[in-house]
Ligand SMILES: Nc1nc2c(ncn2[C@@H]2O[C@H](COP(=O)(O)OP(=O)(O)OP(=O)(O)O)[C@@H](O)[C@H]2O)c(=O)[nH]1
């Protein structure tokens with residue numbers, strides 16, 4: 001519980017160490033997180049997602065600059081791409097983010113996506129909690145793409161920014177239903193390029209056809225992240241979204257939904273670990289053989305295991 005205590009005292013090295021232990025799923029992490037938990041729930045957790053190279057890191061850096069000007073403490077978690085093809089971008093990220101690293105009000109960390117998808121989402125959520133307990137007012141989580149991992153991570157964020165760029169042809173058509181679902185805010189970055197206006201109007205049309213009465217209408221903002229243009233407006237929109245979440249009762253609903261998801265997942269893991277511990281290896285061998293030989297299907301075998309474990 002030493003690390004948790006040090007995190008609460010504002011010790012950066014303890015933050016880095018604890019996040020590494022979370023990534024490694026090291027024993028003892030659970031105890032540290034348990035004692036941090038009552039000190040979390042203050043930070044605004046913001047997801048920043050979008051296609052590779054759309055300017056997420058540049059935007060995150062700009063947002064951080066603006067938040068710092070307002071005196072807010074910021075944590076950034078860059079979730080490394082799973083794809084080996086975009087792996088090279090990770091190093092670039094670290095380099096581009098460098099100019100923030102001297103600031104004691106900023107904590108930057110990248111998370112490796114090893115293990116299962118669900119594992120990454122959980123590790124990211126835990127890391128965000130550590131930064132929350134550390135005293136960050138905002139925690140930015142950068143993820144590449146719009147796959148299941150991003151959707152899972154977006155669920156743990158309060159506000160999700162989807163970054164689009166003009167000049168790729170049918171960027172708006174390419175938006176999948178899943179993205180519309182997770183976007184609380186659209187940023188059309190690289191607005192110094194031609195066609196930014198077209199992307200905005202196409203997106204506006206698309207959103208109009210997806211309107212639900214009383215629901216939050218995701219604002220669409222243009223930025224030139226490299227110049228900082230439009231970035232303060234993004235911070236303003238994020239603050240308004242957080243206000244909306246609080247006042248509409250949506251925040252409460254989302255937090256309960258997340259709590260349920262986390263609880264179910266934890267129960268599943270704990271029951272499984274418990275059952276597995278009590279399993280006789282030879283018995284498992286026999287069961288596996290019967291499944292392979294088609295005497296027994298896996299689902300029925302599972303039912304039998306659970307039945308015996310319950311006694
Ligand atoms: N012209 C222009 N270039 C930009 C803008 N924002 C970012 N860039 C450039 O786009 C490139 C990619 O920017 P990043 O911020 O690394 O993009 P990213 O989405 O984080 O990239 P990955 O993490 O690799 O997916 C860099 O060369 C940036 O300088 C912008 O508003 N206008």
Ligand SMILES: [Mg+2]
Pocket residue numbers: 056057058089093142
């Ligand atoms: Mg990046």
